Amino acid sequence: MEPEHTFKIGVGGPVGSGKTALIEALVPLLVARGHTPGVITNDIYTQEDAEHVRRTLAGTLDADRVVGVETGACPHTAVRDDPTMNLAAAAELLDRHPDIDLLLFESGGDNLTLTFSPALADVYVFVLDTAEGEKMPRKRGPGTTDSDLLVINKIDIAPYVRTDLAVMERDAHAVRGDGPVVLTDCLTGTGVADVADFVLARREAMCSPVR
Template sequence: MEPRKVFKVGVGGPVGSGKTALIEMLVPVLIARGHSPGVITNDIYTQEDAEHVRRTMAGVLDSERIVGVETGSCPHTAVRDDPSMNLAAAAELLDRFSDIDMLLFESGGDNLTLTFSPVLADVYIFVLDTAAGDKMPRKRGPGTTDSDLLVINKIDIARYVRTDLSVMERDAHTVRGAGPVVLTDCLAGTGVAEVADFIEARMEAMCVPGR
């Protein structure tokens, strides 16, 4: 079941890269810009990510607009190979809240191969973090090279984990060519507005109605 037409954003990346933190910082920015988002998270057996977002977003986003999908298997399958569970969750959420104009789908993985089905996401953002080392962009993988936007997160700790941020950024641009790269510190909010700018620009370019 495909949900009604709203702009759909996939946010993926390795475990611990800061996908949930990025969404938690993006939501209030998007709301301030007049959007009405919904959030769908993917975990294998729990609602942990969804519960975390609900706690963090208390007073910002209605908790009922945040849905957790328990995939029962690798989340890659649920957002790339067979997104039916996510599509069903999205359709139900949109039926309940007719004002939603944007859905954010979050899904983790243990490697660099996570992508989103084009049925599920109009664009997808891939998140790497500096704690994994400046070698990560050079490892490539479709998440790094083919995502619509690559986010390098946790730039605030790069020097503490012996990551050369300039090398990581340079190599990200090298492997992505013209593909955009944004550096973020989701705890401080650095770079989050740029990510929101990217989302809005793509939304407008695809002529998906906003608020």
């Protein structure tokens, strides 16, 4: 069944964990599966992430389907405490492109407490990376423990930053219980299809009309 509304996905995580890279790897897979995504990025002072997404996805996603929001405030404020700017950006984007069926919101880099307002995102993905150290899942925080999906990115560099990937994955599962965890290398695409599968399965479950 076709969804009755645009499905909204939040992508958050610390600075440099690979949020932008995940979106840039995910969008082509979603397009290949017949979807029409849009992207809204958040930066405090600039349009840097939006410009990067436009350049990277040129030929896959029209530039005007990517919007940059300059929040001027802490990242979690704009996606959780007062998402007004993002809601307005989404309304304007969907007015221009009503065919968008998947809308991705990238938060600015933040700490482990970042979550998304349910008014903004139907599900949210939290991105950690191996360069932060294997201890990161043990530090918990709502982003790690309560996100709909936890992504551990940059698995390719784990040996070079002295991170035991097996320990990091084990501890992530331990603090999340039944919450899913996906390991990725967004530059090569490893694991990104699993993220796409998760997003589309949640969309199907949440957006399909109840019979």
